[in-house]
Amino acid sequence: xxxxxxxxxxxxxxxxxxxxxxxxxxxxxxxxxxxxxxxxxxxxxxxxxxxxxxxxxxxxxxxxxxxxxxxxxxxxxxxxxxxxxxxxxxxxxxxxxxxxxxxxxxxxxxxxxxxxxxxxxxxxxxxxxxxxxxxxxxxxxxxxxxxxxxxxxxxxxxxxxxxxxxxxxxxxxxxxxxxxxxxxxxxxxxxxxxxxxxxxxxxxxxxxxxxxxxxxxxxxxxxxxxxxxxxxxxxxxxxxxxxxxxxxxxxxxxxxxxxxxxxxxxxxxxxxxxxxxxxxxxxxxxxxxxxxxxxxxxxxxxxxxxxxxxxxxxxxxxxxxxxxxxxxxxxxxxxxxxxxxxxxxxxxxxxxxxxxxxxxxxxxxxxxxxxxxxxxxxxxxxxxxxxxxxxxxxxxxxxxxxxxxxxxxxxxxxxxxxxxxxxxxxxx
Amino acid sequence: xxxxxxxxxxxxxxxxxxxxxxxxxxxxxxxxxxxxxxxxxxxxxxxxxxxxxxxxxxxxxxxxxxxxxxxxxxxxxxxxxxxxxxxxxxxxxxxxxxxxxxxxxxxxxxxxxxxxxxxxxxxxxxxxxxxxxxxxxxxxx
Numbered sequence: 168x169x170x171x172x173x174x175x176x177x178x179x180x181x182x183x184x185x186x187x188x189x190x191x192x193x194x195x196x197x198x199x200x201x202x203x204x205x206x207x208x209x210x211x212x213x214x215x216x217x218x219x220x221x222x223x224x225x226x227x228x229x230x231x232x233x234x235x236x237x238x239x240x241x242x243x244x245x246x247x248x249x250x251x252x253x254x255x256x257x258x259x260x261x262x263x264x265x266x267x268x269x270x271x272x273x274x275x276x277x278x279x280x281x282x283x284x285x286x287x288x289x290x291x292x293x294x295x296x297x298x299x300x301x302x303x304x305x306x307x308x309x310x311x312x313x314x315x316x317x318x319x320x321x322x323x324x325x326x327x328x329x330x331x332x333x334x335x336x337x338x339x340x341x342x343x344x345x346x347x348x349x350x351x352x353x354x355x356x357x358x359x360x361x362x363x364x365x366x367x368x369x370x371x372x373x374x375x376x377x378x379x380x381x382x383x384x385x386x387x388x389x390x391x392x393x394x395x396x397x398x399x400x401x402x403x404x405x406x407x408x409x410x411x412x413x414x415x416x417x418x419x420x421x422x423x424x425x426x427x428x429x430x431x432x433x434x435x436x437x438x439x440x441x442x443x444x445x446x447x448x449x450x451x452x453x454x455x456x457x458x459x460x461x462x463x464x465x466x467x468x469x470x471x472x473x474x475x476x477x478x479x480x481x482x483x484x485x486x487x488x489x490x491x492x493x494x495x496x497x498x499x500x501x502x503x504x505x506x507x508x509x510x511x512x513x514x515x516x517x518x519x520x521x522x523x524x525x526x527x528x529x530x531x532x533x534x535x536x537x538x539x540x541x542x543x544x545x546x547x548x549x550x551x552x553x554x555x556x557x558x559x560x561x562x563x564x565x566x567x568x569x570x571x572x573x574x575x576x577x578x579x580x581x582x583x584x585x586x587x588x589x590x591x592x593x594x595x
Numbered sequence: 596x597x598x599x600x601x602x603x604x605x606x607x608x609x610x611x612x613x614x615x616x617x618x619x620x621x622x623x624x625x626x627x628x629x630x631x632x633x634x635x636x637x638x639x640x641x642x643x644x645x646x647x648x649x650x651x652x653x654x655x656x657x658x659x660x661x662x663x664x665x666x667x668x669x670x671x672x673x674x675x676x677x678x679x680x681x682x683x684x685x686x687x688x689x690x691x692x693x694x695x696x697x698x699x700x701x702x703x704x705x706x707x708x709x710x711x712x713x714x715x716x717x718x719x720x721x722x723x724x725x726x727x728x729x730x731x732x733x734x735x736x
Contacts, residue, residue, distance in 0.1 A: 192694070199606045199690040199700070214662075221630065221669045239672075240665065243695045318661040335687040338664030340695050355687060392621060392658060393686055422621065422658035422686065468638060542626060564626040564660075567636045 168197040168352075169204050177348055184248040185238075189344035192243050196341055197352040206353035210309055210332070211257040212302050212317040213342035215241055215294060216285045218263030218278060220545055226281055233288040241343025250292060253346040258295045258302045260319045261483075262538040264546065265510075271534065272546040294346075298538045299512035301411065301483045303330065306514075311433050314357055316345035320424070321415035321482045321560065327425040329410050331433035333357045336424050356425055360443070362434060364397035364427050366390070367447035371454035373402050377488075378577040380409040381559035383453060384416030384423075386461035390451055393422035397441045399429045408488050415482050416559035420464075462575075462594045465559045468566040469574040469590065473504075476551040477585040478541050478565075479578065480510030481558035488578070489519050489535070493527045495582040500531055502588030506548040507533030510540045533585065542568050555584040555592075599711055601727040603681070603701035607693045612719040613678035615712045615729070616650040618642045621684075624692060625662025633675035651718040652677040653708050656684030663688035668695040679720040681708045681727060701727060 170178060170190075177190040193205060217226035217236045229235040231247035238244045264274045266282050290296060297305050300319050309315050309332030317323050317334040326332040335355040337345065345351045355361055374383050387396045396417070405413070405428070417423040427435035435441035479492065489511060501507050509528060511519065516537050519525045525535045541547050542564040547554070555574040556562050562575035574584070576592030584590050620641050622628070627637040633648035648670075657663050670676045680693050680700040693700035699722035708727070712718060717730040 195607075195694050196691050199694050200685065200687065201604070214665075221673075225672075240668065243668070320659065320661050323661060336661040336663075337687060338661055338691040338695075340664055340668065341687070341691050352687075393656065393684060419626075419659055422656070422688070464639075563638075567638050568626050 168194060168202055170194070174205055174350060183251060185242065185250050186347050188238070188242045188244040188248055189347040192340055192344045193348065193350055193352065197354070200352055200354045202352035202354040204353050205350040206314050206357055207349055208314045208316045208345055208351045209255050209349060210307070210313060210315040211255045211342055211345045212260055212307065212319060212322060213257060213346060214260045214318060214339055215289055215343065216259065216262050216282070218282045218285065219543070220263070223263065223278060223281055227277070233285060237343065241339055243340045251347065253293045255346055255349040257293070257346045258297045258307045259289060260302070260322070261300045261540065261543050262298050263544040265536040265538045268534060268536050272544070273549060274546065297512060297514070299483045301512060304483065304485055304515065305512045314351070316342055316351040318342050320418035321411065323424050324414035324418045324426065325411060327356055328414060328427065328432050362425060363395065363443040363445065364441040365394040365448050366396045367450040368396050368398050369450060369452045370398060370400035371452055372458065376577055377408050377412050378557055380405060381412040381416045382458055382461045382465065384413035385420045385465050385559040386453060386457055388417035388419065388421030388423050389464070391421060391423060393424070395425050395427070396423065397427045397429065397435065397438070397447070399438065401428055401431060404431055408485055411482055412558060419560040419563040459594060465562050465575045468572045470572055471553050472590045474553050474555045474574065474584045474588060474590050475505060476548050476554045477505060477507045477581050478554055478556050478561060479581060481540050481542070481556065481561035484509060484511040484515070486515050486518050489515070489524050491578060492582060493524045495579055496531045496533070497527050499586050501533055501585040505585050505588045507585040509533060509535050511535065511537060513537040541565060545569065547571070555581050555590055557581045596733070597731040599729040599731070601708060601711060601729065602705045603725050603727065604703040605722045605725055606690060606700035606702055607698060608723045609699035610721045610723065611651070611678040611699050612717065613649055613651045615653055615714055615716045615718045616642070616645065616647050617653040617709065617712055617714045619655060619709055621656050621658040622654050623659030624657065624664065624666035624688065625660035627659055628666055628670070630666045630669035631673045631675060633670055633677070646675070647677045648675040649678050651679045651681065651720060653681045653712050655709060656682050657686050657688035657692065661688065664691040664695050667692040671696050679718070681720070683707065683709070701725060
């Protein structure tokens with residue numbers, strides 16, 4: 168890989184040991200990829216905190232404190248280096264806990280202390296503590312063509328596909344290095360020719376609500392794996408929540424990091440533009456049989472109809488989704504044996520507080536939480552065996568990570584389960 | 596004893612040997628493995644319940660969360676990383692994951708490792724030279 172003069176100086180240590188470690192990692196990573204060079208970036212989304220499992224144990228035990236956590240987990244350096252203020256504009260993704268609901272989440276006071284320590288540390292470095300998997304919902308909205316270094320598969324796919332920003336799915340270490348250097352390998356989705364569609368998906372039915380878009384994403388992800396699907400035949404322009412759920416699902420059942428929707432997304436005004444004038448490698452159809460198969464697959468762990476826990480907000484809910492839930496929930500009371508936790512960015516929760524939505528949820532017996540989610544933070548109501556979700560991504564991960572059964576359905580199915588304590592969702 | 600030699604491109608240098616663990620399913624990092632033991636946990640994965648700790652992991656590529664690298668990073672710190680990684684599809688997840696796992700890794704082979712290598716074969720990896728030497732497990736052994 169060729170390094171530019173400023174990059175060479177970083178590698179030579181002119182900007183201090185942390186930047187040197189960062190450039191060394193970018194060099195190793197870029198050569199592993201087969202990249203020819205790096206590209207400038209001033210938009211990084213990363214997980215840096217120490218509240219996730221394993222990292223929290225490391226943080227509690229290591230004498231080097233938060234610099235040691237950053238050195239090891241964000242720069243792949245076992246030598247502890249002093250971390251300077253970040254060079255690139257950086258947003259923090261989700262955390263391992265919601266500090267304001269620690270007790271309810273069964274989180275120790277010690278862990279809340281680690282969270283607070285991390286908050287002070289990262290704020291001091293200049294990291295924006297958005298603390299959400301959906302930075303694009305709270306002000307970090309890349310423009311078309313902007314080179315980014317984002318983590319979080321559901322955010323990466325949204326950035327590339329819906330916004331036309333350019334990012335690969337970065338990891339904690341490469342994003343950490345990008346924060347300190349403002350550089351990332353010029354590879355993959357940063358290049359025009361790698362953003363063209365590969366697989367044509369002909370829709371043979373109307374994709375209606377958010378759950379339906381999640382099902383479509385779950386099916387497409389499994390079929391195309393890490394390739395670039397192009398959806399043709401969409402009858403209505405989907406909103407933010409629908410594309411958010413589509414992308415989150417496609418990047419869970421597969422490794423999709425970019426897709427096109429003809430007539431909707433910014434690099435797909437036509438089939439010709441989406442495929443760059445070439446032909447699809449493969450054409451697949453999505454009709455009632457494929458939809459049914461996706462529904463069965465995403466519900467493969469659901470057996471018992473008694474529901475202990477309803478989890479909404481994967482990816483973090485928008486204010487529109489909270490509003491929708493409140494319309495279903497207002498004046499109702501959730502079942503005594505069932506918990507309802509809804510996750511959203513803290514910025515959006517402020518609006519929910521102001522609008523009276525938080526009170527509607529609380530009055531019904533539910534909780535509006537921030538910063539984390541059940542799969543990421545491994546936080547669930549005690550004794551949960553059966554969960555219900557409206558996110559195909561969460562239905563995919565929660566059983567694997569937490570050993571629970573998961574039912575997937577519409578938001579209305581989930582609210583119904585919260586109220587009745589039983590799962591009665593079925594494919595409409 | 597049958598020996599087969601594959602040639603590939605170095606992703607991460609170094610050399611290692613061990614028993615092969617082969618899957619045609621892509622692997623999820625975060626939510627797909629338990630990094631403390633190196634066990635595959637993804638619900639519908641063909642290797643579910645099996646550990647890659649100390650094995651030469653042969654697989655098509657990575658999928659899922661961008662937490663891929665950090666999970667293999669944790670696996671290394673926990674002593675549960677694979678001895679080496681051989682794969683076909685290059686992505687940022689797998690490149691970074693291999694780098695931080697500090698495991699010798701190769702891709703772009705002259706023969707498909709998923710076809711040539713079977714679980715239980717003994718595999719020597721010299722990533723700096725780009726060479727993989729496979730000793731087939733004796734039939735019935």
